[in-house]
Amino acid sequence: MKNIILTGDRPTGKLHIGHYVGSIKNRLKLQNEGNYDEFFIMIADAQALTDNADNPKKIRENILNVAIDYLSLGIDPRKIHIFIQSQVSALTELTFYYANLVTVSRLQRNPTVKQEIKMRDFANSIPVGFFTYPISQAADITAFKANIVPVGVDQLPMIEQTKEIVKSFNRIYGDTLVEPNATLPTNEASMRLPGIDGNAKMSKSIGNCIYLSDSEDELKEKVFRMYTDPLHIKVEDKGHIIGNTVFTYLDAFCEDSHFSKYYPEFNNLDELKEAYQQGGIGDMKIKKFLFNILNELLEPVREKRKYYENNLEEVYNILKEGSMYAQSCANETLREVKKAMKIDYFFEDNLLNDYK
Numbered sequence: 001m002k003n004i005i006l007t008g009d010r011p012t013g014k015l016h017i018g019h020y021v022g023s024i025k026n027r028l029k030l031q032n033e034g035n036y037d038e039f040f041i042m043i044a045d046a047q048a049l050t051d052n053a054d055n056p057k058k059i060r061e062n063i064l065n066v067a068i069d070y071l072s073l074g075i076d077p078r079k080i081h082i083f084i085q086s087q088v089s090a091l092t093e094l095t096f097y098y099a100n101l102v103t104v105s106r107l108q109r110n111p112t113v114k115q116e117i118k119m120r121d122f123a124n125s126i127p128v129g130f131f132t133y134p135i136s137q138a139a140d141i142t143a144f145k146a147n148i149v150p151v152g153v154d155q156l157p158m159i160e161q162t163k164e165i166v167k168s169f170n171r172i173y174g175d176t177l178v179e180p181n182a183t184l185p186t187n188e189a190s191m192r193l194p195g196i197d198g199n200a201k202m203s204k205s206i207g208n209c210i211y212l213s214d215s216e217d218e219l220k221e222k223v224f225r226m227y228t229d230p231l232h233i234k235v236e237d238k239g240h241i242i243g244n245t246v247f248t249y250l251d252a253f254c255e256d257s258h259f260s261k262y263y264p265e266f267n268n269l270d271e272l273k274e275a276y277q278q279g280g281i282g283d284m285k286i287k288k289f290l291f292n293i294l295n296e297l298l299e300p301v302r303e304k305r306k307y308y309e310n311n312l313e314e315v316y317n318i319l320k321e322g323s324m325y326a327q328s329c330a331n332e333t334l335r336e337v338k339k340a341m342k343i344d345y346f347f348e349d350n351l352l353n354d355y356k
Helices: 017-033 045-051 056-073 090-101 104-109 111-119 133-143 153-173 216-224 245-253 256-262 269-278 283-309 312-340 347-355
Strands: 004-009 038-043 081-084 148-150 181-183
Touching: 004 017, 004 133, 017 038, 017 056, 017 148, 017 245, 017 283, 038 056, 038 312, 045 056, 045 133, 056 081, 056 283, 056 312, 081 312, 090 133, 090 153, 090 312, 104 111, 111 133, 111 153, 133 153, 133 312, 153 181, 153 312, 216 283, 245 269, 245 283, 256 283, 269 283, 283 312, 312 347
Parallel strands: 004 038, 004 148, 038 081, 148 181
Antiparallel strands: none
16 A cells, blocks of 8 residues: 655644644654655645635635745655645545535534634534534545544544544445544654643634744744743742743753753753752743754744745745646545445446446
């Protein structure tokens, strides 16, 4: 069986460092290892419209932003097909067919859907498209026969629901679809990176993000106002690392090599944590250390972003070519799905042949 990777993001704004450690860092690792036959990254504009139907301009404006973020981080269009979801019409048709294999009660039990509905305060005014987006996501994955799906931990219920749809389809219509497997970040802190305010989730809508496109000054301002330990008032006070956002970020981004460059008093993060808990280290010193680490990560990203912002036609062509290729692949899967469902009426005169 081929190894096919598919992943993606909603273009509701520029990407933030939570996207990076939660999924994109893993995508880059997979890209560089090269142990795959095909690799697709989807800009999920159709999915983004399910809760932004009244503001399509927001989605349209951010498609290029997200693509530039990908390219600036090192996603290589010679190795990975970057495409726009709405430009692959087969995905919509597959979603419609899969909807018959999922009950309303099953969608209501999906933990990710429940959490997202609560976060957006939809109450009883849930858009049908948003409510059914686990089915749409199953179409996205199966259209490319992806068996490797790099995601954050919050997306695991979606992968589980996709597996259920694949099993149901194959049981009813015969082996056609490929069952996917999720690939998670290996660093536990990366799985649920909090917002700079200590909120459990970094969210563009809440405004508690550090964006991949932030300038050095913007990054410094955000890191220096990060939530730490409210009981650590004086430098000599003993500090707490549990629930301390700065240390959560250090868990996600810090490597031993950073200490020799930015904090030579210590050899590794465990030593720093122990010293902080004993007292005698101020929060601003810890924040400065974190700033240096994040700035080292984002500095080359900023430089690449300048190039792509000045060469938008190149980005446009990457998206156009990727979308055309994705459409051809998804169309082939759609043909196989319709054949399995026996609704390929006009392919090789099937309807007439059946009548005879």
